[in-house]
Amino acid sequence: MVDGRKRLAVIGFGAMARNLRASFRRSGGVFDITAALVTETSALDASEGEDLRVFHDPLALVAWKPSLVVECASHSAVRTSVPVLLRAGISTVIVSIGSLSDPLLRSELEAAAVAGNSRLTVASGAIGGLDVLRAARLAELSSVQYVGTKPPAAWRDTAAEMLCDLSSVSGRTIFFEGNAGEASRLFPKNANVTAAVALAGIGFEKTKVTLVADAQTHLNSHKVTACGAFGDFNICLNNEPLGQNPKTSRLAALSIEQAIMRHFELVEM
Numbered sequence: 001m002v003d004g005r006k007r008l009a010v011i012g013f014g015a016m017a018r019n020l021r022a023s024f025r026r027s028g029g030v031f032d033i034t035a036a037l038v039t040e041t042s043a044l045d046a047s048e049g050e051d052l053r054v055f056h057d058p059l060a061l062v063a064w065k066p067s068l069v070v071e072c073a074s075h076s077a078v079r080t081s082v083p084v085l086l087r088a089g090i091s092t093v094i095v096s097i098g099s100l101s102d103p104l105l106r107s108e109l110e111a112a113a114v115a116g117n118s119r120l121t122v123a124s125g126a127i128g129g130l131d132v133l134r135a136a137r138l139a140e141l142s143s144v145q146y147v148g149t150k151p152p153a154a155w156r157d158t159a160a161e162m163l164c165d166l167s168s169v170s171g172r173t174i175f176f177e178g179n180a181g182e183a184s185r186l187f188p189k190n191a192n193v194t195a196a197v198a199l200a201g202i203g204f205e206k207t208k209v210t211l212v213a214d215a216q217t218h219l220n221s222h223k224v225t226a227c228g229a230f231g232d233f234n235i236c237l238n239n240e241p242l243g244q245n246p247k248t249s250r251l252a253a254l255s256i257e258q259a260i261m262r263h264f265e266l267v268e269m
């Protein structure tokens with residue numbers, strides 16, 4: 001059971017981490033985020049920093065002895081900080097799943113978790129239903145296609161700006177077609193779902209990805225179509241964005257809460 005001794009830390013203190021902390025505080029404080037590993041240049045305002053231990057070095061966070069660390073930062077944070085934590089025996093939840101498109105990093109994370117006897121959990125993020133995809137691949141999956149649609153503002157400051165003129169998008173504009181590996185590398189802040197789908201299904205090379213800017217919606221939509229020996233299915237989620245970051249779905253933040261509760265066995269399987 002959970003008690004006051006659980007020490008939860010986050011890597012990165014942006015939209016998701018703030019949302020997570022606010023949600024825990026609203027729900028009465030069974031959990032709380034009490035430490036954050038942030039970059040040297042990260043600006044926390046005084047009120048946020050008051051009851052938050054701030055670290056800039058993963059080894060300093062290790063010395064603080066967190067019960068669980070939740071990465072909600074970036075691909076580079078998964079690369080530089082998570083192996084250190086896992087090797088030191090600190091279980092970690094990651095949400096920047098696109099980083100796992102790098103097979104070398106996947107191997108490094110697995111080896112670090114084994115060496116440290118710790119657990120790496122990949123949060124489901126903004127998508128669901130991947131258990132079906134994992135089950136279906138046990139027979140044979142012939143195709144998996146992912147279509148991600150977000151309003152133009154959610155594609156700002158990404159490679160989409162080089163592929164289309166976001167300011168003149170008035171309807172539905174497809175600006176990327178490729179595979180999940182390319183999408184994860186080109187859109188590290190926006191294509192985590194493609195990585196989750198690839199890992200659950202037929203891998204980064206074979207998973208087809210279409211990315212769309214749609215001026216007629218405020219939602220982040222994720223559609224997965226899979227065909228195989230089992231039959232076929234469509235999964236479609238229309239997610240509300242998180243207030244502080246239109247790229248991020250509220251469901252992705254909620255999936256971290258769920259992953260934390262599962263880690264401490266507060267929810268049924």
Ligand SMILES: NC(=O)c1ccc[n+]([C@@H]2O[C@H](COP(=O)([O-])OP(=O)(O)OC[C@H]3O[C@@H](n4cnc5c(N)ncnc54)[C@H](O)[C@@H]3O)[C@@H](O)[C@H]2O)c1
Pocket residue numbers: 011012013014015016017037038039042072073074075076077078080095096097123124125126127188189190192193244245247248249252
């Ligand atoms: N799995 C999913 O479905 C899903 C959905 C949405 C977002 N995400 C990913 O989750 C992460 C967080 O999303 P967000 O909306 O909070 O983003 P955000 O941009 O609001 O916040 C991220 C914060 O992490 C910090 N950061 C970046 N690299 C860091 C590092 N190496 N060490 C410490 N801090 C670092 C940034 O400065 C920023 O403050 C992003 O990588 C995003 O791509 C995943």
